[in-house]
Amino acid sequence: MPEPAEVTTVACVGAGVIGGGWAAHFLARGYHVRAWDPAPGAGDRLRRLVDAAWPALTELGLAEGASPDNLTVLPALADAVADAGFVQESAPENLAVKRALLADIDAVAPPGVVVASSTSGFPMSDMQVDAARPGRLVVGHPFNPPYLIPLVEVVGGDKTEQWAVDWASTFYRHVGKSVITMDRELPGFIANRLQEALWREALHMVAAGEATVEQIDTAITEGPGLRWPVHGPCLTFHLAGGEGGMAHMLDHFGPSLKAPWTRLDAPELTRELRDGMVSGCESEADGRSIAELVAERDRAIIAVQRAVHASRGGQR
Amino acid sequence: MPEPAEVTTVACVGAGVIGGGWAAHFLARGYHVRAWDPAPGAGDRLRRLVDAAWPALTELGLAEGASPDNLTVLPALADAVADAGFVQESAPENLAVKRALLADIDAVAPPGVVVASSTSGFPMSDMQVDAARPGRLVVGHPFNPPYLIPLVEVVGGDKTEQWAVDWASTFYRHVGKSVITMDRELPGFIANRLQEALWREALHMVAAGEATVEQIDTAITEGPGLRWPVHGPCLTFHLAGGEGGMAHMLDHFGPSLKAPWTRLDAPELTRELRDGMVSGCESEADGRSIAELVAERDRAIIAVQRAVHASRGGQR
Numbered sequence: 146m147p148e149p150a151e152v153t154t155v156a157c158v159g160a161g162v163i164g165g166g167w168a169a170h171f172l173a174r175g176y177h178v179r180a181w182d183p184a185p186g187a188g189d190r191l192r193r194l195v196d197a198a199w200p201a202l203t204e205l206g207l208a209e210g211a212s213p214d215n216l217t218v219l220p221a222l223a224d225a226v227a228d229a230g231f232v233q234e235s236a237p238e239n240l241a242v243k244r245a246l247l248a249d250i251d252a253v254a255p256p257g258v259v260v261a262s263s264t265s266g267f268p269m270s271d272m273q274v275d276a277a278r279p280g281r282l283v284v285g286h287p288f289n290p291p292y293l294i295p296l297v298e299v300v301g302g303d304k305t306e307q308w309a310v311d312w313a314s315t316f317y318r319h320v321g322k323s324v325i326t327m328d329r330e331l332p333g334f335i336a337n338r339l340q341e342a343l344w345r346e347a348l349h350m351v352a353a354g355e356a357t358v359e360q361i362d363t364a365i366t367e368g369p370g371l372r373w374p375v376h377g378p379c380l381t382f383h384l385a386g387g388e389g390g391m392a393h394m395l396d397h398f399g400p401s402l403k404a405p406w407t408r409l410d411a412p413e414l415t416r417e418l419r420d421g422m423v424s425g426c427e428s429e430a431d432g433r434s435i436a437e438l439v440a441e442r443d444r445a446i447i448a449v450q451r452a453v454h455a456s457r458g459g460q461r
Numbered sequence: 462m463p464e465p466a467e468v469t470t471v472a473c474v475g476a477g478v479i480g481g482g483w484a485a486h487f488l489a490r491g492y493h494v495r496a497w498d499p500a501p502g503a504g505d506r507l508r509r510l511v512d513a514a515w516p517a518l519t520e521l522g523l524a525e526g527a528s529p530d531n532l533t534v535l536p537a538l539a540d541a542v543a544d545a546g547f548v549q550e551s552a553p554e555n556l557a558v559k560r561a562l563l564a565d566i567d568a569v570a571p572p573g574v575v576v577a578s579s580t581s582g583f584p585m586s587d588m589q590v591d592a593a594r595p596g597r598l599v600v601g602h603p604f605n606p607p608y609l610i611p612l613v614e615v616v617g618g619d620k621t622e623q624w625a626v627d628w629a630s631t632f633y634r635h636v637g638k639s640v641i642t643m644d645r646e647l648p649g650f651i652a653n654r655l656q657e658a659l660w661r662e663a664l665h666m667v668a669a670g671e672a673t674v675e676q677i678d679t680a681i682t683e684g685p686g687l688r689w690p691v692h693g694p695c696l697t698f699h700l701a702g703g704e705g706g707m708a709h710m711l712d713h714f715g716p717s718l719k720a721p722w723t724r725l726d727a728p729e730l731t732r733e734l735r736d737g738m739v740s741g742c743e744s745e746a747d748g749r750s751i752a753e754l755v756a757e758r759d760r761a762i763i764a765v766q767r768a769v770h771a772s773r774g775g776q777r
Contacts (some may be wrong), residue, residue, distance in 0.1 A: 150542055162703040172482070190704070197752060233586025238714060266722050288684045289701050290755075293762045307497060309619035310599035323683040326677055331724030335672045336680035339659045342723040344508035346658035351737055352728045356651045358741025360641055362693025364652035367639040368604045368612035370693065373686030374769050378660055385605050387478040388506070398554060400582070406649030407658035408584050409725035412668045421667055425674025434515060439606075446609045448768030453690050457763035 146257030148306075149316035150231030153177060158222065158250055160187050163263050164235030165194035165271035168216060171233075172319050173199075173292060175208030177215045180223035182211035187217040198292050205293075223253040231316060233285065234265040242460055243267060247282055259312050261285030261299075266337055271301030280306035283313045285335055287322075294359040295323035298317040298334040339378070345406045376438070377446040383426040384442060395419050462624075462636040465632035468546030469493060474538065474566055476503050479579050480551030481510035482607035487549075489515075489608060490636050491524030494530045497541035504534040510603050514608050521609075540761060541571040547632060549601065553578040559583060563598055564591035575632070577601030577615075582653055584646040585618030596622035599629045602650055603638075613640035655694070662723045674763030691761040698755070699742040699751070700758060706751055707742040711735050 151177065157168045160182035168178045168191060172388060175428060180191055195213050202211075217223040226232050232254055236246050252262050261283050262272060273279035283301050288294035297317045301310045314326045333341055350356040356364070372381050378389070386394030395414065402411035412418065429440060468494065471486045476498035484494045484507060496507055509528050518527075533539040542548050548570050552562050559580060566576050566720050577599050578588060590593035604610035610648050613633045617626045630642045639653060649657055666672040670682075695707070702710030711730065718727035730735065746754060 155583065162701060178713075197755060198759065200756075201763060204763060212557070226595040240719060266717060272696040281665060288688075289697075290759065293759060293766075294684060294687055295681065299671075321677065324559030325679060327672075329671070331671055332720055335666070335676055336684040338662055338666065338723050339677065340462055340685045341682060342658040342662035342725050343655045344698070345718070345723060345725045345727040346654055347694055347717075348730075348734065348738070350651070351727045351741070352731070352734045355645070355647050356643075356736060358695045359745050360651055361655065362695050362745060363639065364612065364614075364655060365689050365693040366691070368610060368652040369656045369687030370686075371610055372604075373681050373689055375682070375758075375767050375772075377686065378656075379678050380662055381605075381672045384659070385478060401554060401582060402601055402664075404648055407654050407661060407725070409658050409661045409710045409723070411661040412665045414664075415668070418664065418668045422664070422674060425667070429675050429678060439513060439518075443514065443606065443609060445769050445772035446606075447517060447520060449690050449765050449774045450609075453761050456691075457757060 146259070146312065147230040149312060149319050154179060154229050156226040156229035156232045156254075157235065158182075158190040158225065158232060159235035159237070159263075160218075161235065161237070162194070162289060163287065164233070165191045165290060166264070166289060167235060167287065169195045169198040169202060169290075169411060171296050172213060172215055172322065173205070173207050173211050175211045176320075178217070179225045179229060180216065180218050181220075181222050184427060191209055191218060192216070198290065202292060218445065222249060224257055226250055226254045227255065228413050230258060232258060232260040233263060234260060238267075240267055240271060241285055243272045243276050243449070246279070251276040251278050251282065256279070257314070259283060259309050261313050263287055266333040266334035269300065269305055270330060271302070273302050279304035279428065281309045283309050284334070285317060286337070288336065295321070296336060297324065298325050298327060300327035300330055300334065300338060307343045324408070343410055346409065348358045349408055368435035371449055373443065374449055377440050378421065379426055380429055380438065381431065384435060384438055390420075390423070390435055392423045395422060462575070462628065463546040465635050466630060468632065469564065470495060470545050472497070472542040472545035472548045472550065472570075473564065474498075474541065474548060475551035475553070475579075476507040476589035477551065477553070478605060479603060479607060480549070481507045482514070482605060483519060483551060483579070483603065483607075485511045485514040486608035487636065488529055488531055489521070491522050492636075493528045494533070495545060496532065496534050497536075497538045507534060508532070508577070512708065516605065518608060519699050532550070538565060539636055542566055542570045546574060547775045548574060548576040549579060554581055554583075556583055556587060559588045560591050563588055567592040567594050567598065573597070575599060575628050579603055582649040584648060585616065586646055587618070589620050595620035599625050600627055600650070601633060603667070604652065604701075606608045611637070612641065612652060613638045614641050614643060614652060616643035616646055616650065618646060623658055629742055634701055636675055636736060684737050687762055687765060688758065688766055690757050691753045695738065696754065697740055697744065698743055700754055706739070708735075712739060735744045
């Protein structure tokens with residue numbers, strides 16, 4: 146297998162919003178990208194997507210030699226993956242399609258090359274069943290747009306070999322991503338489980354006539370959404386507890402977990418869970434006091450609001 | 462009752478993290494703030510909180526005459542509310558406490574003055590039962606820190622009169638808040654239902670050993686959390702559908718709503734719900750094409766990442 150740092154060519158199989166976003170990311174990082182997508186007009190859509198992303202990527206800073214001209218759209222899957230040092234699969238979210246396609250990719254990709262799937266939530270164990278060499282198949286789940294959002298969740302299936310998980314994690318970090326390497330399969334992984342809980346509650350509220358689409362979006366963009374690029378949900382509530390931190394927050398708001406604030410029942414707030422949340426926040430704070438975290442948050446929220454405001458050309 | 466624009470003095474009853482944050486906000490907007498909190502040491506903690514917030518508020522720009530010196534901490538509730546043109550109650554989240562306190566405030570606040578509760582989720586109908594003049598009692602639910610996060614959710618209870626809901630909405634807008642005025646009571650209102658669904662799923666994941674506190678926070682700050690100050694969850698997924706928008710997204714990912722991506726079951730994706738989500742997004746996009754929204758999002762995400770990065774003094 147190639148060393149992660151020595152890869153020069155990446156194959157993007159499936160070139161919709163996610164596959165095209167991956168292509169834009171790899172191109173901006175200086176890779177040659179070979180793309181394949183059987184859908185009619187996919188090549189043209191892919192080039193439009195890369196062109197649309199390029200100003201943002203240029204603004205962020207391109208790697209040496211990076212160019213949209215390093216994109217080649219191939220008419221045959223085998224040609225797209227033949228010279229690749231890494232394959233990113235981003236086909237439609239359909240288990241039968243993913244199974245067949247991963248087996249096809251595996252049959253033609255060079256030996257030892259890792260193949261990652263962008264699936265939003267299928268466990269790799271369910272997708273790798275038809276592949277001859279399933280040991281090199283991993284999930285590499287990005288967020289839209291993959292050329293800007295750093296997070297990639299990496300996890301293998303029952304038949305995935307550990308070296309492939311490690312290789313993919315190293316490679317993604319090498320190309321500038323923030324990687325969460327999971328030690329177990331979980332439908333929806335981590336970020337989509339969190340995001341999807343919020344999304345499902347939103348759909349329930351619209352279905353029940355309890356809130357409009359616009360109220361839901363405003364509730365997030367003008368509310369908790371302003372905190373989440375700064376501190377995740379746990380550290381955010383660590384600060385909601387004032388000088389007492391997460392411990393005070395859970396002791397004070399613990400009873401609210403019994404309230405019907407969502408359709409999702411909360412877990413029992415056992416002593417073990419409480420203590421785990423508290424020690425997790427302390428570990429994450431890494432010595433920063435509540436006062437320091439508050440100052441960090443305040444600076445960041447102001448900067449985020451100004452950034453969003455300016456990016457809209459001064460409009461709210 | 463006073464005109465919303467003519468209020469010069471606000472009473473903050475309860476001066477913990479939320480009540481203190483409200484005090485800081487009103488002080489920065491040039492109001493005289495009269496605070497009352499029966500907890501030992503509450504006055505000192507309140508002054509520390511205002512002092513900690515003041516650099517951020519100064520950076521944002523203070524109203525004429527704004528000063529922390531306009532804060533007066535009173536030993537008696539009646540003295541705190543006697544001269545107030547508006548009362549913000551931010552007591553601990555305990556229904557019996559809120560009921561008794563709102564009745565006490567109502568008994569001593571000047572006639573016609575609106576009294577708003579910062580409750581995180583209690584319906585006003587449950588809180589106003591002991592008050593002699595419940596018509597002026599409303600929920601005005603802020604987000605921490607109230608001096609930076611714009612959102613306030615305003616809703617009345619069974620006995621609240623419509624003028625009070627309208628007055629509070631106008632007043633909050635006058636002091637620079639983004640207001641969602643709800644037309645019905647809903648435990649947890651809108652933003653907390655969304656945020657709390659995510660939080661409950663996070664607690665389940667920690668309790669089950671599926672993710673650590675740090676993985677959960679990273680999953681949000683490096684992932685979907687970077688999008689949410691820019692576009693709420695609905696517009697975000699409008700863009701996940703590519704050129705087909707929300708309609709394509711729901712038609713493609715609709716089946717995923719059956720997948721166990723969270724502990725929260727999704728609603729049935731009826732034709733009516735699908736069409737409602739699509740038309741809601743089109744209304745919110747207000748003529749902006751998907752390409753324009755993508756460009757806006759990309760500019761904003763880059764700016765947000767830079768802002769967060771800079772606010773941490775260049776550390777990631």
